[in-house]
Amino acid sequence: MNFxxxxxxxxAIAVFSRCNDESLxxxxxxTLHIDRIDAQTDFDEQGTAAQRINTVWVDINDRPIGTYExxxxxNFTAEEGVVEVMVISGVTQNGLNALRVQYPFFLTHRENIIxxxxxxxxxxxxxxxxxxxxxxxxxxxxxxxxxxxxVGLRFQTTNLSDVPLRRITITTNPDxxxxxxxxxxxxxxxxYVRMHDNETLFEIESTDDFNLPQxxxxxxxxxxxxxxxxxxxxxxxxxPGRGIEQAPIVxxxxxxxxxxKMYVYYSDDVNAAVGALWHKVFIGAIxxxxxxxxxxxxxxxxxxxxx
Numbered sequence: 001m002n003f004x005x006x007x008x009x010x011x012a013i014a015v016f017s018r019c020n021d022e023s024l025x026x027x028x029x030x031t032l033h034i035d036r037i038d039a040q041t042d043f044d045e046q047g048t049a050a051q052r053i054n055t056v057w058v059d060i061n062d063r064p065i066g067t068y069e070x071x072x073x074x075n076f077t078a079e080e081g082v083v084e085v086m087v088i089s090g091v092t093q094n095g096l097n098a099l100r101v102q103y104p105f106f107l108t109h110r111e112n113i114i115x116x117x118x119x120x121x122x123x124x125x126x127x128x129x130x131x132x133x134x135x136x137x138x139x140x141x142x143x144x145x146x147x148x149x150x151v152g153l154r155f156q157t158t159n160l161s162d163v164p165l166r167r168i169t170i171t172t173n174p175d176x177x178x179x180x181x182x183x184x185x186x187x188x189x190x191x192y193v194r195m196h197d198n199e200t201l202f203e204i205e206s207t208d209d210f211n212l213p214q215x216x217x218x219x220x221x222x223x224x225x226x227x228x229x230x231x232x233x234x235x236x237x238x239x240p241g242r243g244i245e246q247a248p249i250v251x252x253x254x255x256x257x258x259x260x261k262m263y264v265y266y267s268d269d270v271n272a273a274v275g276a277l278w279h280k281v282f283i284g285a286i287x288x289x290x291x292x293x294x295x296x297x298x299x300x301x302x303x304x305x306x307x
Contacts, residue, residue: 027077030115032058032122035071037089037132039106043185046136047144048302050180050224052261053134055090055100062086067100078115085124086110089134091263094250103263104218105140105306136306144304145206145281148189155191155204158282163202168193171299178224178259178301195229195296200287202298205236209278212270212307219266219307221281225252226259226299231285233264237273245273246282259299266305281305 034056041049058065058074061083065076067090087109093099109132111124123130136142146154148170157165171177171192179187195202212219221233234248247269252262270279285298 027079028115028117029075029077030120030122032060032074032076032085032124033072033130034058034068034074034087034124034132035130037070037087037109037134040133040135041142045144046142047147047222047304048180048185048224049182050178050185050261050302051091052263053089053091053103053106055092057088057090057102059086060084069100080115080117082112082114084110084112087124087132093263093265095252095260095262103220105136105142105220106134107137109134140306142304142306143210144302145208146191146300146303147186148191148301149186153191154207155283156207158203158205158284161201161203161284162199163193163195168204176226176299178226178299191300193298195285195287195298197292197294201284202231202286202296203282203284206281209238209280210305212266212279212305214271214274214276217267217307219270219305221262221264221266221303221305223262223264223303224259224301225262226255226257227252227297228254228257229285229287229291229294229296229298230254231283231298233262234282234284235266235269235273236280236282237269237276238278239273239276247272259301266307 037053039049039051041047054070055067056070056072057067060076060078065074068074088102089106090100091103093101113122124132153168155168157168169192170189172189177187177190193202231252232248233250233252234246237245239245249269250264285296287296
């Protein structure tokens with residue numbers, strides 16, 4: 001009798017253990033590949049679509065998977081069937097690699113993919129070319145300031161600048177002009193300034209002033225630049241009873257002959273300028289005492305404010 005009870009107990013434990021093991025079996029692992037994200041814009045209304053999206057935040061079925069630098073291979077687990085992938089695009093704020101932020105003006109990408117145990121690797125937008133494309137949000141106010149493609153400049157020198165306005169020029173040299181290589185965009189010219197060896201301060205401001213919202217959201221300045229010398233990007237604010245106040249925000253460093261993209265965060269300085277009548281963009285550079293013989297060349301393009 002005891003032998004039969006022992007045998008029955010053994011069989012029951014074995015069956016329970018097998019069922020329990022099956023219920024604890026780990027979901028299959030898969031890999032989502034995101035090599036790059038491109039942007040799309042209405043060039044005439046929003047300026048260039050050339051962006052520098054270098055980071056993504058990924059959710060699958062509303063479950064946060066993680067933050068990844070592009071290009072990314074994202075490992076995840078899922079059951080077979082349809083899953084929803086959500087991708088938020090991120091950029092480097094103020095040129096600081098350690099400061100990667102979700103860019104608030106890009107539309108979040110959402111896409112359903114079908115998971116099968118016979119397939120391990122997945123791409124978004126796979127039916128076309130496996131490249132994600134994002135647009136600005138409809139609510140984003142995109143204000144192009146200067147792309148240097150038309151006659152005239154929408155920047156002027158300040159009273160402090162000893163570089164005259166006549167040398168804030170437009171270059172059409174193909175070796176120097178920013179080229180987005182995006183079909184439909186004009187890439188014929190870029191802004192350019194050279195500081196001569198007897199000049200110590202270069203400073204320009206936008207000819208247009210802007211009424212930027214305070215305390216109601218994010219404000220960014222976007223621009224492309226190429227430089228062999230450090231320069232500063234900032235904000236001018238006209239404050240009642242106090243005059244023009246200048247807020248340097250970001251330093252841009254030499255780019256070794258390459259064009260780069262900058263996302264300058266304006267919100268904090270706009271909010272600090274309580275009651276400002278208007279704001280302007282300024283860009284400036286200072287020649288140091290040990291740089292008397294240096295040729296300083298700074299190029300700009302695709303300058304726009306977004307809020």
